[in-house]
Amino acid sequence: MKAEIISVGTELLLGHTINSDAAHVARELAALGIDLLQVHTVGDNPQRLEKALRESLARSEIIITTGGLGPTEDDLTKETVARVTGAPLEEDADSLARLREYFGTRPLSANQYKQALLPRGSLVFPNTVGTAPGCAVPAGDGRFVVLLPGPPSELLPMLQKSVTPFLLGQSGETIVSFMIKTFGIGEGDAALRIASLTGGANPTAATYASDMEMFVRVTAKARDAAAAHDLAAPVVAQVRSLLGDVVYGVDVAGLETVVVEELLRRGETLATAESCTGGLLSKRITDIAGASEVFGFGFVTYANTAKTQLLGVPEELLTAHGAVSAEVAKAMAQGARARSGATYGLGITGIAGPSGGTKQKPVGLVYVALSDAKDTWLRRLLPQGRYLGRERTRRLASSHALDMLRRRLSGLDVVGKWAV
């Protein structure tokens, strides 16, 4: 079974919106073992959309459109699909009732009402978040056009609640995919280490870099999930063994998840003291539901007075070494522990840039420290002539902090030299 995605929206062609919808749909198709041939993005342009629809229908059984279902004038996906499939738009009673419920006592405008019109013969997918329902429109010869709303917050629940069950009935084979996640190794190095595994057709193993980390995806295809799993498992084990302890997990959401779950398991706690990351580290930790069990105190000490008052960093230390120094990072980690009573303290201080660097302390220099009841460890992140920019510098610093704690919790070496 082959599928294509057509994303509709001039905002996508102007670059005002990133097409995350296509990624969400693609992931769901992969999980169902449906082969996604291509993704097309067209503007709010019925002619181009019609052409893309006709071409895709000639190649693939399932065409999924995202966007263009809303109340505004340039939302024309339904009208175009109706023309291509020959199914005229008709009022859908359930969708109209939902729409009236959504707006309560306010009367529906003509534009709002339009959202209750769907191509005749559609299977309707209710919108549990917004106003525009989705649907699957038969397109002849067992083909379907599936229409989904553009806002990711509406598309995602519809995908999971309605579209997946619908597609499940249409699919034959199943793909199982494992994501082996690492921190602290480059994509080139990783590719070399697992070179013996990347030539296979089924399972496949591929490396890629994402958000300053490096992942290896192992994918197997079979008639059912169990058989695909059995194909993939030995390759996953080999990848883990070839990459070693830079692997922080398989099919885990991120470093923050691994750290929070391990702390939960051990009944230990963590406090953070952040200067240049300004709360990004605590934000990442509290992204994880249930983090309150292991995280109670975060200190965002952007000013030197905050470092002194909130963390007890001695003023002499700040004067002697400067706020961006190994000594201050260590004192911050220790202060976070002491002031909160947590098992571990993490401290980050650095120059996120783009300005504020000197010859001795260049933009991008960051010190990260981890402290427990006995010891304090340090990493220094020193850019090698390539400043990563403010956002990536901050992100990388917070990842190193999490990685230090991850390695400490796994009994691995924590320190190391890091050229960034």
Next chain:
Amino acid sequence: MKAEIISVGTELLLGHTINSDAAHVARELAALGIDLLQVHTVGDNPQRLEKALRESLARSEIIITTGGLGPTEDDLTKETVARVTGAPLEEDADSLARLREYFGTRPLSANQYKQALLPRGSLVFPNTVGTAPGCAVPAGDGRFVVLLPGPPSELLPMLQKSVTPFLLGQSGETIVSFMIKTFGIGEGDAALRIASLTGGANPTAATYASDMEMFVRVTAKARDAAAAHDLAAPVVAQVRSLLGDVVYGVDVAGLETVVVEELLRRGETLATAESCTGGLLSKRITDIAGASEVFGFGFVTYANTAKTQLLGVPEELLTAHGAVSAEVAKAMAQGARARSGATYGLGITGIAGPSGGTKQKPVGLVYVALSDAKDTWLRRLLPQGRYLGRERTRRLASSHALDMLRRRLSGLDVVGKWAV
């Protein structure tokens, strides 16, 4: 002049990576007045890539590929473009020198060396961040295929430093685009208010929702930037006047930028006290370079003991009203001010979910407070039967905090009822 983007990568078709590259390139093309017809995404599949390249070259003058330039086996974009354009791959001396410099004393592997091969006659775009150079390959009749690396951190600087100057020479007309940003109004409401303006062909005005905010884009096309600017300016003024004080800026990065810049202008400061947002608010504030002038102290008080110890929230208040209450939000905002000496304090407490809600205090309920030397203001965010999820609830709460301060700094009403 017409352009198309072809994004290459199986990880895109499996949904492991979101195609932000296409958005970056699209934005650059729009700024240059180059009409982007479509975006295509294909896997690491030379046959499909070749077909997409040939079809795009038949329609458009500029084809921009993203991805598939790296060192691994499945990076085949250059080989495919070489075949389609008839320009064989040749060693590029400058690129090889850069590559050797990047790897220092380490010897180049065959895969790494491959990155110094480029189609004959290419204009080379150096990679200032990673290892794979980009290039523009002539494709006959004044057509070009522009090859860019996949990692956004490599693509972005190459786009700005090399590709834009190259494309500037190819373009005739110019587009000027203004983004009017609002917080606190729905897309449907906004579309109704500016309905009289959205029918025009040049300039165009279009609404869309992004990241829980609502934007209006006004775009004008003319022979040069000044003429396009003159066309757009009166429509921008009309949109601002029709939407009123929910508009927080035009062509500004975000609420956090507006707030930080206004505080800088006034020489005032801000401190934050966050429970359910866990540092997201301070992270957003410190996303802005130069925030250290206006922000010194952030308190992430996830635990009740942290609220008491760090902010002086009375224990009786926590016992009587619970941590998620109007009273505690106000005490947090006041405590942040008092403990830091800042001009303003912002406090956030709520139930980000997905669990932890009760009938009286449902998941998604958030209290946001703003405090200055005289007053304390409160907003209550109460979900109307639609829980937004943990990430969006946290994001929305932090936006409301910023919006409260934005409105206070502009002399507007701060409080209000917010159904979310």
